[in-house]
Amino acid sequence: MDSVPVTVRVVGLNDFHGNLLPLPRPVLVTVSEGETREVQAGGAAYLATAIAQTRAQSPYSMVVAAGDLIGASPLASSLFLDEPTIGVMNRIGLDFNAVGNHEFDRGWRELLRIQRGGCEQTGNRVPCAVETPYEGAGFDFLAANVLTEGGETLLPATGIRTFTTPQGELAVGVIGLTLKTTPLLVTPSGVDGLTLADEAATINALVPRLEAAGADAIIVAIHQGLGTTAGYNDLGCGGIAGPLLDILEQVDPRVDVVLSGHTHNAYVCDYGLIDADRPFLVTSAAFGGAMLTDIALEFRGGRLVAKMARNVVIAHGSDTQAGEFPRFAPDAGIAAYVQRYVDAARKAAERPVGRLAMEAVKGAGLGRLIADAQLAATRGAGAQIALMNSGGIRAPLVPDDDGTITFGDIYAVQPFGNVLLTKSLTGTQLHEILEQQFAGAEDELLSPSAGFAFTYDTGRAAGQRVTSATLDGQPIDPAAEYRVTMNSFLASGGDGFATFAQGTEAVTGPLDLDAIEAWFALHQVTPVPTVDRAMAIGQRRP
Structure with missing residues (x-):
């Protein structure tokens, strides 16, 4: 029935950087301006539990990441060309990941192998050292502004998840892209033959295409970000600054949520407080799996009528302050999978x-x-x-x-x-x-x-x-x-x-x-x- 609200739950991630194990040092969380807490956080097994609990709030859910899923990773992932990170995300149920600059650390040809699977060696390290064959990503890397010499996108520009609900089909479209200056941040040979298009212009060209394809809500996952002096869940956007602002002020108002990253900061900003004509939410969930963003999109009569977002700290350990940061237990299956790679890396690591x-x-x-x-x-x-x-x-x-x-x-x-x-x-x-x-x-x-x-x-x-x-x-x-x-x-x-x-x-x-x-x-x-x-x-x- 049209009168019954339907909520689509979106889990937002960014800057995971192959952190399969908990982060080695406590994470400093800004709970409000000038007030911080230290907390043990992160780890793929704990993140998996948090994602499962977040998705369980609605029968309609999806997981979207805003880049740097891989690259600059700890040994247990990086030694194996980040194949175990992809294995973890396949098991967690990631739907889309926008490419970040670190997705190009080993070159775009290796990125294509990571997406598609296989054991072709494209660099110094030998792939498929633990799992043979490497099956590839069960989700799409999105690269809307990464163009090949032929003018095509290197990877898909957009994706759509469609849900069958009491209101009929509801579709959420995703545009994924990296920052235009990625070639300055990676080895140039890693992006040879590629052109990086303007971020805002790319987004605005794709919004009407997604609407024409039936999208009832539009999410932009962009690997660019902000800084803030506000708390990690302060919708007031206090002290917001950074290069993403120049992009946001140009973005089509039909965008509903912007998942961001790159700066490793944590924020949930109601951008409508800055520009009433662009009332989208802008989020970032720190780095390394220390947080996720829990986003609720509420629909009535097939129309998006409300949206909410909050960051959730992936906390664990005895130092966690009960009530402020609820603790998560590790997912046994993910923990066992990660341990397989930790064991494989131990001889080299020690x-x-x-x-x-x-x-x-x-x-x-x-x-x-x-x-x-x-x-x-x-x-x-x-x-x-x-x-x-x-x-x-x-x-x-x-x-x-x-x-x-x-x-x-x-x-x-x-x-x-x-x-x-x-x-x-x-x-x-x-x-x-x-x-x-x-x-x-x-x-x-x-x-x-x-x-x-x-x-x-x-x-x-x-x-x-x-x-x-x-x-x-x-x-x-x-x-x-x-x-x-x-x-x-x-x-x-x-x-x-x-x-x-x-x-x-x-x-x-x-x-x-x-x-x-x-x-x-x-x-x-x-x-x-x-x-x-x-x-x-x-x-x-x-």
Whole structure:
């Protein structure tokens, strides 16, 4: 009957990043502005239970993710090319995942294999190491703004789930897309031959097509996001800012919900409070399976009449505050499946590679340690300088009580499988690279190897922020050539460092993991460089 309301439940996910196991450190949850809680969260088995309980609220439900489902993953998933993450999501019942930038970490050809299945080797690692054959994803990756050279989308642009209800058939359409700047965030060879179209224009072109196909509600899953000072469930959108806002202000008002990601933040924003003509909900569920978004779409007479969204913390463990974050039990089937891969990875993960003098973290020694290791590993190619990007450092390096570091530890720091390249760059090009650190909305400081140092002043005009650069105490000569080592991501212009790609006489070196392991082998106890080699002077950019 038309008078009986029907609710379609939508579970929103984003930025899972192959976190099959619970997150290793407590998650900081902003419950309201200025008020936070720490909670043990995440893990595929707990997430599966939470999703099942959320879906059980209605006989009509679906699960949609907003990208970075795979890539930059912990060892148990990444060592096996993220095949177990797909296996988990197949079992959980994921319907659609918008591609994120990390879906392209191993290249678009490998992404197609992940979607379609099979054991074709497209990179350094051998697929199907645990399950043969790999069956592929039982859900669709959506890539509405990722175009091939022939002008077609690499993967489907949209999807529709149709439910048979007392009101008749109800259809929910989904548009999935990534951020247009994805080519700046991945190794360029990973997106070779592809074009990334404007996000808002892509969405707006597809809305009428979904309506024509019978969609009664439209969800956009986009791998771009926001920041906020508000609580994780504060509909008031307090302190909302970020690159997604520029897209939202252009989006067709017929969109009902925007699932977002990329920034790893947690929010539920009623965008109608910002723009009354666009009363859609905008959500993000943190990262790593720490949360999900529970979305209710209420229909009467075949029309969407109300919508609600709230984030649910996937909490577990004795430290959880009862009542505020209800605890979830692990799903036994998912736990057993994950354990199969954990066991397969254990031998590699537990192998000691050396000892470390102290904890090393990004921004406080870890980048310098990696750069030193890469310089040592490529001296044979004439390397004089090595530079490491902060975005390539995915975890701190924390030794055991006796200082031991394992392969699993170093893998968590650098999970991408990059190779090292040494190129010739002029002093002028080197200066351009240093200036490119400040070209984006946020500074992307490079960590230099020992002997190379620079100073900068972010209060100065663009192109003039690097105030000095020296090698072994001598100023960099603009006309001279220098042999510089970087990972393959940077070497092809990743993270916006386009000038790296201009280097000549490239010599391919070892994998980044092999370089850091060899560095540990050179030391009885490996020191963490404590002297800063990139020093700010003058005004800091706000």
